[in-house]
Amino acid sequence: MSKFLYRHRFYISRRIVQILILTAYFGANAYGWKIVAGNLSSSVLFGFIPLSDPFATLQMFFAGAVIATDILVGALVVFLVYSVIGGRFFCSWVCPVNIVTETAAALRRKLDFEEKEHALTFSRNIRYWVIAITLGLSLIFSLAAFEMISPIGIAHRGVIFGFGFGWLFLVAIFLFDLFSQQYGWCGHICPLGGFNALIGKYSLIKVVHDKEKCLDSLACFKVCPEVEVLNMVGKYSAPVTAAGCIKCGRCLEVCDNDAFHISVVSLAEQLKER
Ligand code: SF4
Ligand code: SF4
Structure with missing residues (x-):
C-alpha cells in the first residue's frame, strides 16, 4: 500500500x-x-x-x-x-x-x-x-x-x-x-x-492509546474532531472511553509510530479506566 x-x-x-x-x-x-x-x-x-x-x-x-x-x-x-x-x-x-x-x-x-x-x-x-x-x-x-x-x-x-x-x-x-x-x-x-x-x-469497540509508542508529537490533537477524548495521550496507555469518539480513525492515520489501534475492550476494563 x-x-x-x-x-x-x-x-x-x-x-x-x-x-x-x-x-x-x-x-x-x-x-x-x-x-x-x-x-x-x-x-x-x-x-x-x-x-x-x-x-x-x-x-x-x-x-x-x-x-x-x-x-x-x-x-x-x-x-x-x-x-x-x-x-x-x-x-x-x-x-x-x-x-x-x-x-x-x-x-x-x-x-x-x-x-x-x-x-x-x-x-x-x-x-x-x-x-x-x-x-x-x-x-x-x-x-x-x-x-x-x-x-x-x-x-x-x-x-x-x-x-x-x-x-x-x-x-x-x-x-x-x-x-x-x-x-x-x-x-x-x-x-x-x-x-x-x-x-x-x-x-465494546474502542480506539486504544499506547503510551510506550507515543512520540508526543500531538499530531492526533490537530485532527481529532473530539479532542477532549484524547486526555490520556502522552500520559498513560488506555482505551478512549469518552462517548464523543466518532471512530473516524484519524488518530491512527496521523500517528507516525502507531500509538493507536482499534480493539475490543470489555465493560470491566472500561469501568476500571473511568
Ligand atoms: S477515532 Fe477519531 S474521534 Fe476517536 S480519538 Fe481518534 S481521531 Fe478522535
Ligand atoms: S449525526 Fe454526527 S456527523 Fe451527522 S450532523 Fe450530527 S454530529 Fe454531525
Whole structure:
C-alpha cells in the first residue's frame, strides 16, 4: 500500500462507505434496489430488516405518536448495534453532513484559523441541552422537532430527491464550522451526534492509546474532531472511553509510530479506566 493510501486508509474507506450507502438509498428510490430503502430515520435493510433511528423514534414517542411495531423493532436493532460498535460510528461512516464538516475542518486547518482570530470556544455539552430542548418541543408541538429541520435528513433527501433550497442549510453549517469553531456543529450542537454518543458510551469497540509508542508529537490533537477524548495521550496507555469518539480513525492515520489501534475492550476494563 502506498504511503498516501496508508495515511488516509480510514478517510478513504469512510468516504467509500458513505457514498455506497447514499447510492444504495438512491438506487432504492430510482430503480427499486432492495439493499436499503427509506431514509436515515427509518429504513428497511435487504427488504426485511427494519432500521430506525432511536433518537427520531424517541421524538415520535414524545410527540404522542402511536409507534408501529416495525419502527420499535428497528430502533431496538440500531440501539443494539450502536451499543456494541459505538453510536457515533454513524457520524463518521454514514452521516452525509460529516463530509461537509470534515471539509470545513480541513480548510480551517489549512488556513490556520485555529491560531488566528476565528476561534470561539463553546461547550460540547450544548448538544445534550439541545436533546432536552428537542424532546421538550416534540412534546409541546406534537411533532418530531429535530426531524423537521435536521441537516442530516436534508442532506440525505437532497442526494436522493434533489436539493431544492436545502443546500443553503448545508452551506450555513460549512460556514459556521469554518468561521466559528472547528467541528462547531457536529462536535458541539448536533443532538443526533450527542444522543448516539450516549447510546455508545460503553460500546465494546474502542480506539486504544499506547503510551510506550507515543512520540508526543500531538499530531492526533490537530485532527481529532473530539479532542477532549484524547486526555490520556502522552500520559498513560488506555482505551478512549469518552462517548464523543466518532471512530473516524484519524488518530491512527496521523500517528507516525502507531500509538493507536482499534480493539475490543470489555465493560470491566472500561469501568476500571473511568
Ligand atoms: S454530529 Fe450530527 S450532523 Fe454531525 S456527523 Fe454526527 S449525526 Fe451527522
Ligand atoms: S480519538 Fe481518534 S477515532 Fe476517536 S474521534 Fe478522535 S481521531 Fe477519531
